[in-house]
Amino acid sequence: NAGVTQTPKFQVLKTGQSMTLQCAQDMNHNSMYWYRQDPGMGLRLIYYSASEGTTDKGEVPNGYNVSRLNKREFSLRLESAAPSQTSVYFCASSELAGEGAKNIQYFGAGTRLSVL
Amino acid sequence: GDSVTQMEGPVTLSEEAFLTINCTYTATGYPSLFWYVQYPGEGLQLLLKATKADDKGSNKGFEATYRKETTSFHLEKGSVQVSDSAVYFCALSSGNTGKLIFGQGTTLQVKP
Numbered sequence: 001n002a003g004v005t006q007t008p009k010f011q012v013l014k015t016g017q018s019m020t021l022q023c024a025q026d027m028n029h030n031s032m033y034w035y036r037q038d039p040g041m042g043l044r045l046i047y048y049s050a051s052e053g054t055t056d057k058g059e060v061p062n063g064y065n066v067s068r069l070n071k072r073e074f075s076l077r078l079e080s081a082a083p084s085q086t087s088v089y090f091c092a093s094s095e096l097a098g099e100g101a102k103n104i105q106y107f108g109a110g111t112r113l114s115v116l
Numbered sequence: 117g118d119s120v121t122q123m124e125g126p127v128t129l130s131e132e133a134f135l136t137i138n139c140t141y142t143a144t145g146y147p148s149l150f151w152y153v154q155y156p157g158e159g160l161q162l163l164l165k166a167t168k169a170d171d172k173g174s175n176k177g178f179e180a181t182y183r184k185e186t187t188s189f190h191l192e193k194g195s196v197q198v199s200d201s202a203v204y205f206c207a208l209s210s211g212n213t214g215k216l217i218f219g220q221g222t223t224l225q226v227k228p
Contacts, residue, residue: 042218107159
């Protein structure tokens with residue numbers, strides 16, 4: 001079972017470059033999420049998609065855009081990368097938003113991004 | 117807004133020692149509470165959960181009880197192993213969006 005798959009695993013960018021982080025889940029989950037993880041700050045939500053066709057901002061959306069391509073895929077785009085976006089990015093999915101017991105989120109292995 | 121506060125780490129223990137990692141929360145309504153674990157180089161995975169007051173979540177020897185009166189969800193294990201070395205995150209989910217709010221994480225190192 002693949003679960004949540006993220007690509008790439010590592011990426012180095014120069015300031016101003018753009019890139020898209022890909023995420024796909026094979027669990028038929030409705031909701032998908034993008035987080036960034038920085039030392040001492042836990043995980044912070046960037047954007048989420050409660051269901052196919054909808055996206056909403058999280059806690060730290062500036063500098064990012066997302067696309068819910070279909071039920072399986074949710075991509076995160078950096079249009080003009082900045083050193084402050086150096087982080088580890090995690091994608092997650094869950095069966096159903098709003099139901100506490102069913103909102104167990106399953107995480108990908110992460111993308112380690114460095115912006116020079 | 118909603119928030120989660122965890123005890124700062126790192127926590128260093130000897131094998132077979134007792135573990136407590138404190139977690140307190142602030143939330144409107146009645147959140148669900150979670151502990152996630154992150155092993156080196158991996159994503160987060162659910163360790164245990166509780167969805168209402170006085171519920172006890174348990175898994176792999178770890179336990180946590182949802183205490184509404186103290187707004188706490190402390191993680192405990194009676195005898196830790198070297199393989200428990202990881203980063204532990206407390207999180208809450210409230211409202212109808214499904215979003216999780218995480219604490220800052222606590223690094224646990226268990227020495228043989």
